[in-house]
Amino acid sequence: MRRKITLKDIARELEVSISTVSKALKNSEEIGRDTKEKVQAFAKLYNYKPNNIAVSLKNKHTKNIGVIIPDIVHHFFTTVFRGIEKYANSRGYNVIVCVSDDSFDKEVINMEMLANGSIDGFILSLAAETLDKGDFNHLKQITEQGIPLVCFDRTTPEVNCDKVIINDTKIAYDVVKKLIGNGRSHIALVTNKGYGDVSDKRAEGYRQALNDAGLDYNENLVLELTYNDIDEDAIKKFFENQKVDAVLCVNEMFAIHSMGIVQKMGCSIPDDISFVGFSDGILSKYSRPTLTTVAQHGDQMGQLSAQMLIERVEAENEEEEENETYRTEIIEATLIERESTIN
Amino acid sequence: MRRKITLKDIARELEVSISTVSKALKNSEEIGRDTKEKVQAFAKLYNYKPNNIAVSLKNKHTKNIGVIIPDIVHHFFTTVFRGIEKYANSRGYNVIVCVSDDSFDKEVINMEMLANGSIDGFILSLAAETLDKGDFNHLKQITEQGIPLVCFDRTTPEVNCDKVIINDTKIAYDVVKKLIGNGRSHIALVTNKGYGDVSDKRAEGYRQALNDAGLDYNENLVLELTYNDIDEDAIKKFFENQKVDAVLCVNEMFAIHSMGIVQKMGCSIPDDISFVGFSDGILSKYSRPTLTTVAQHGDQMGQLSAQMLIERVEAENEEEEENETYRTEIIEATLIERESTIN
DNA sequence: AAAAATTACGAAAACGGTTTCGTGTTAATA
DNA sequence: TATTAACACGAAACCGTTTTCGTAATTTTT
Numbered sequence: 119m120r121r122k123i124t125l126k127d128i129a130r131e132l133e134v135s136i137s138t139v140s141k142a143l144k145n146s147e148e149i150g151r152d153t154k155e156k157v158q159a160f161a162k163l164y165n166y167k168p169n170n171i172a173v174s175l176k177n178k179h180t181k182n183i184g185v186i187i188p189d190i191v192h193h194f195f196t197t198v199f200r201g202i203e204k205y206a207n208s209r210g211y212n213v214i215v216c217v218s219d220d221s222f223d224k225e226v227i228n229m230e231m232l233a234n235g236s237i238d239g240f241i242l243s244l245a246a247e248t249l250d251k252g253d254f255n256h257l258k259q260i261t262e263q264g265i266p267l268v269c270f271d272r273t274t275p276e277v278n279c280d281k282v283i284i285n286d287t288k289i290a291y292d293v294v295k296k297l298i299g300n301g302r303s304h305i306a307l308v309t310n311k312g313y314g315d316v317s318d319k320r321a322e323g324y325r326q327a328l329n330d331a332g333l334d335y336n337e338n339l340v341l342e343l344t345y346n347d348i349d350e351d352a353i354k355k356f357f358e359n360q361k362v363d364a365v366l367c368v369n370e371m372f373a374i375h376s377m378g379i380v381q382k383m384g385c386s387i388p389d390d391i392s393f394v395g396f397s398d399g400i401l402s403k404y405s406r407p408t409l410t411t412v413a414q415h416g417d418q419m420g421q422l423s424a425q426m427l428i429e430r431v432e433a434e435n436e437e438e439e440e441n442e443t444y445r446t447e448i449i450e451a452t453l454i455e456r457e458s459t460i461n
Numbered sequence: 462m463r464r465k466i467t468l469k470d471i472a473r474e475l476e477v478s479i480s481t482v483s484k485a486l487k488n489s490e491e492i493g494r495d496t497k498e499k500v501q502a503f504a505k506l507y508n509y510k511p512n513n514i515a516v517s518l519k520n521k522h523t524k525n526i527g528v529i530i531p532d533i534v535h536h537f538f539t540t541v542f543r544g545i546e547k548y549a550n551s552r553g554y555n556v557i558v559c560v561s562d563d564s565f566d567k568e569v570i571n572m573e574m575l576a577n578g579s580i581d582g583f584i585l586s587l588a589a590e591t592l593d594k595g596d597f598n599h600l601k602q603i604t605e606q607g608i609p610l611v612c613f614d615r616t617t618p619e620v621n622c623d624k625v626i627i628n629d630t631k632i633a634y635d636v637v638k639k640l641i642g643n644g645r646s647h648i649a650l651v652t653n654k655g656y657g658d659v660s661d662k663r664a665e666g667y668r669q670a671l672n673d674a675g676l677d678y679n680e681n682l683v684l685e686l687t688y689n690d691i692d693e694d695a696i697k698k699f700f701e702n703q704k705v706d707a708v709l710c711v712n713e714m715f716a717i718h719s720m721g722i723v724q725k726m727g728c729s730i731p732d733d734i735s736f737v738g739f740s741d742g743i744l745s746k747y748s749r750p751t752l753t754t755v756a757q758h759g760d761q762m763g764q765l766s767a768q769m770l771i772e773r774v775e776a777e778n779e780e781e782e783e784n785e786t787y788r789t790e791i792i793e794a795t796l797i798e799r800e801s802t803i804n
Numbered sequence: 805a806a807a808a809a810t811t812a813c814g815a816a817a818a819c820g821g822t823t824t825c826g827t828g829t830t831a832a833t834a
Numbered sequence: 835t836a837t838t839a840a841c842a843c844g845a846a847a848c849c850g851t852t853t854t855c856g857t858a859a860t861t862t863t864t
Contacts (some may be wrong), residue, residue: 122577122606124820135844140822150842169519169578172820175849180514182557182579190546191539195745200533203560212574214557217546231555234465235512235850236525263465271718374747400536404717407632467850478814483852493812515850518819578820 132160160192173234178437182212182239183427186228188220188245188272193399194416195369196242198270201420202241208427211238220246225254232346233259238431239266241423244274247317252276266430268423272315272413281446284314284414288452290323291330293366293394293412296453299330300460302364302392304339306356308372312344317368320396324366343372364392364459370399373409376461377458393458405456419449466507471624472610473501481602482570517578518713522778525555526770527580529571531588531615533562536742536761538586541613544763545548545584554581563589564685575593580673581774582609585781587617595619611766614757615658623773625766627757629659631651632794633666634660636709636737636755639796641674643803645707645735650713654685660711663739667709686715696722707802713742716752720801735802762792 129136135155142149142157143166149157157250160166174180183206203213214237216228225245232240240260248254249272257277261267267279295306309325310317316349325335341356343349348371367373373395377387385391387407395402396411426445472479485492485500486509503509517523526549530538544668546556557580559571568588572801575583581601591597592615600620604610610622640648647729650667653660666677684699692716700723710716716738720730728734730750737746741756769788 126820134585136510137819138843138846148842153842166825169518169571169820171523171578173513173822175512175514175518175851176822178849190533190543191536193534196534196539198837199558203533203558207559207571212559212579214555215546216555217543217551228550230510236555237513259610277765295696346839399745401747404721404748409821425810445500469850480815480853481813484813487852491812515819516852518821518849519851519853521819605859630829743861 121167122169124168124169128157128164128166128238132156135297137397141248142299144174144412153202160386169399177433179238180236181210182189182237183424184229184232184242185213185215185357186218186225186240187215188243190215194296194397194414194424197416198243198420198423201422203420204417205421205424206428209424211357211424213369213372213430216411217250218301219246220327221246222253224249227394229256229260233263233265237265238270239427241268241427243270244272244315246272249274251313253267264434266425266427266434268430270419270423278442280430280444282423282426282449283446284419284451286297286319286450286451287323287326289453290320290366291327292323292340293323293453295331297366297392297394298327298333300373300392302328302365303333304360304362305366306339306341306344306360306362308353308365308367308376310368311344312347320366320368336338345369345371348372348375350375350379354383357385364389365394367393370397370401371456373411374405375400377405377407377409386459388460392460394453398454402454402456405458411454411458412451414451414453415449421451464769465512466509467512468509471500471503471507471509474497474682485644485750495796516608522581522774523579524553525557525580526767526774527534527572527575527583527586528556528558529568529583530558531561531586533558533560534598537614538759539738540759541586541763541766543759545767546763547760548767549771552767553572553768553771554771561588561591563597565590565594570600572603575731576606576608580608582611582770584611584613586613587615587658589615589754593655609770610776611773613762613766617658620745621787623769623787625762625769625792626789627762627792627794629662630669630792633663633709634670635666636796637667637670638674640709640735640737641670641676641804642705643707643735646676648676648707648709649682649684649705649706651684651696651708651710651719653711654687663709663711684785688712688714691718691719694721697726700726700728705734706772708737710736710738713738713740713744713754715750716754716801717744717748720748720750720752721754731801731803735803737796741797745797745799753799753802754779754797755794756797757794759793765792 125136125139128139138149142154143161153322185202186421189195208214214232218225218228221353222245225248243247254274254277268284269279275279307321309321328335338360353376365376367376377393380391387393393409394416395409395411398411402411404408468482471482481492482500485497486504528545532538549556557575559676561571563570565588568591576727597617597620604622612622615626616626637648651662652664671678681703687782696719708719710719716736720736723734736752738752738754742756745754746754
C-alpha cells in the first residue's frame with residue numbers, strides 16, 4: 119500500500135525546502151526554471167495531489183456544501199439535488215447530503231454536525247416537523263455564525279436568508295382559473311394536513327381563483343390528507359359525498375391515489391372529473407390517464423440554489439463587508455397538460 | 462457575526478494553555494477538578510465545538526464517506542443511498558455524493574476529487590460507460606492507496622474489494638421457472654443493450670430456466686433497449702412479430718413501456734401476456750395493472766454497504782495489518798407479485 | 805528532613821499545506 | 835568599483851486540533 123505523497127516527501131527527496139516545492143507546484147515566479155521543472159516532474163511522477171483537508175484548514179474553506187432535505191426517495195427533492203450537485207461540481211464543490219426525514223431533531227443534529235467546519239454553506243428544505251413547530255433557532259444560529267444559507271421550496275419568512283421558491287400561489291390560481299375556463303365549477307382541493315407554507319400558498323391560489331370567478335369557497339370541497347399515510351377511505355367518502363368535476367391536488371401522490379379511487383367508483387377522467395397535480399414526477403407520465411401536473415423545475419431550482427450559495431460563499435472569502443440583503447428568487451412553475459384534463 | 466470560538470480563544474480568556482483546555486474538555490484525569498469545571502463551563506457557555514477539519518487533519522480520518530452513483534433521480538439508487546445515509550449517520554459519518562451520470566470520465570474525476578483526503582472510503586456503483594469500457598484503473602489506484610472501497614450492484618470481478626450484490630441469476634431463474642409453471646412457454650426477455658454484469662446475470666438466469674425446462678433459447682425472443690432512450694417502435698415491432706405470453710424485463714422502465722404498448726395493441730395483461738420487472742420502484746405499485754417485480758431491497762443493500770465500509774475503515778485505523786480478504790455479500794432478491802402475472 | 809511519588813499543568817511537535825518575509829548570490833547600474 | 839536591484843530560495847508562522855513529554859509544586863513515603 120503506497121501511502122499518499124506529501125510536500126515534505128518531495129522536499130526531502132529533492133533536497134529543497136517545503137516552501138520551494140509548494141511554490142514550484144503553483145508555478146510561482148519566485149522559483150527558478152530548473153527547480154520548477156524538477157519539482158513538477160517529480161510530483162507528476164509520483165502523482166502528487168494536495169491534501170484537501172490541509173488546504174481547507176489553511177484556507178478556511180472546504181469546497182463542500184451541505185444539503186439537508188426531508189427525503190431523498192422523492193422525485194422532487196431528487197431532481198433538486200441533481201441540480202445542486204451538477205452546478206456545485208462544475209464549480210469544484212462537493213456536496214454532503216443529510217436527510218432530515220422530516221424530523222426537527224434530525225435537522226438540528228445534521229446541521230450541527232456539518233456546521234463545525236465541514237462545509238462552507240447550507241442548502242436546505244425545511245422538515246415538516248420544523249415547519250409545524252415553528253422553531254427556527256438552529257437556522258438563525260447558522261446565519262449568525264456567518265455561514266451562508268439558501269432555503270428552497272419549504273422555507274419560512276422567519277429566517278433571513280436567500281431563498282428559492284416557486285410561485286405557488288399564482289400557478290395554483292392559474293390552474294384553477296383554467297379549470298373554470300374549461301367549464302368546471304365544482305373544484306376540489308386535496309391538500310396536506312397541517313403543514314404550512316407551500317401547501318398553504320397553493321390553497322391560497324385556489325381560493326383566490328374561485329373568488330375571482332365568483333364561485334364560493336366551500337370547505338367541504340377541501341380534503342386534507344397525510345402524505346406518508348394516505349387514507350383511502352377518506353378519499354372515497356369525500357368523492358361520494360361531494361359533487362366534484364375537477365380536482366387540484368397539492369402533490370402527485372394525492373392525485374394518483376384520488377384518480378385511482380374515483381376511477382373505481384366508475385368516474386371517467388377527464389370527462390367526469392379533471393385532475394391536476396403538483397410536482398411533475400415519474401408517476402404523472404405513466405399513470406392512466408396521464409396526469410396534468412405543475413412542473414416545479416427542480417433541476418433549475420437546485421442549480422439556482424447552488425449558484426446563489428456559492429456566490430455568497432465566495433463573496434465572503436473575498437470582501438470583508440457582508441452583503442446583508444437577501445434575495446428570494448422565484449422559479450416560474452409551468453403546467454404540463456396531459457390526459458387528465460380537457461384542454 | 463460571531464465567529465466560531467477556538468481552543469486558543471478559551472485558553473487566552475481563561476489564562477491557561479491550549480493543551481489544558483483540550484484535555485479539560487476531554488475530561489482528562491490529568492487536569493484538576495476546578496480547572497476542568499471552569500473550562501467546561503466556559504466552553505458550554507460559548508457553545509464551543511471542535512473544528513472538524515482540524516480534527517480530521519490531526520487524526521487522519523474525516524468521518525466522511527464518498528458515494529458515487531450513476532444517477533440520483535432513480536428509485537433504486539435513491540433507496541440504496543437512503544440506506545447508506547441512514548447507517549452512516551448512525552455511526553457518526555457523513556456522506557458526500559457524486560453522480561457519475563454513467564460517464565467514465567466523471568466517475569474518474571469524482572473519485573480523484575474525493576480521494577485526496579476528503580473521505581475515509583468509497584461506496585460506488587459503476588457507471589455504464591465504465592462497465593462498457595472495462596477500464597478499472599481508477600478503482601485499482603484507490604485500493605492500492607489503501608482507501609477502502611465497497612461496490613454495490615454494478616460491480617466487476619476485475620477489482621478486488623468488498624461487494625454487495627443481489628442474486629440476479631438465481632432470482633431471474635426462479636421468476637422464469639415460475640412463469641413456466643404458470644403455463645407460459647413463449648417467454649421474452651427485455652434487456653439492456655450492451656452493458657454488462659447485472660443485465661447479463663439476469664439474462665443468464667433466464668436462459669438457464671428455459672434450458673432446465675426443456676425450452677429452447679430463442680434469440681428472437683430477446684429485445685435489447687437503451688435505458689435513456691427507449692425505442693417504442695422497436696418494442697412494437699418486437700411484439701408484433703413474436704408470439705409472446707410472458708415477459709421478463711431487466712428493469713421497471715422497460716416493463717412499463719412494454720406493457721403500455723402491448724395494451725395498445727389490444728393484449729390483455731396478464732391473461733394474454735404476463736409481465737415481470739426488476740427493481741421494485743414507484744411505478745410498479747401504481748401502473749395499471751400493477752407490476753409484478755423483483756425487489757432489490759436497495760435500503761438493505763445500502764445499509765450493508767455502509768456497514769462493510771465503515772468496519773473496514775475503522776479496522777484500518779486500529780490495526781496495522783490489513784485484512785486482504787474481501788467479502789461479497791449477496792442480498793436475496795424477492796419477487797413481489799402483483800396484477801401483471803397470474804399466480 | 806530528605807527522597808520519592810503524585811498532581812496539575814504547559815511547551816512543543818505533529819497533521820499537510822500556504823504565505824509572508826528575510827537573505828545570500830548574482831546581475832545591472834552609477 | 836561600489837551600490838543597487840533582481841533573482842531564487844529557505845525559515846517560520848499559521849490554520850485548530852491532539853498528544854507526548856517535561857517539570858514545577860505539592861504530597862507522600864522513608
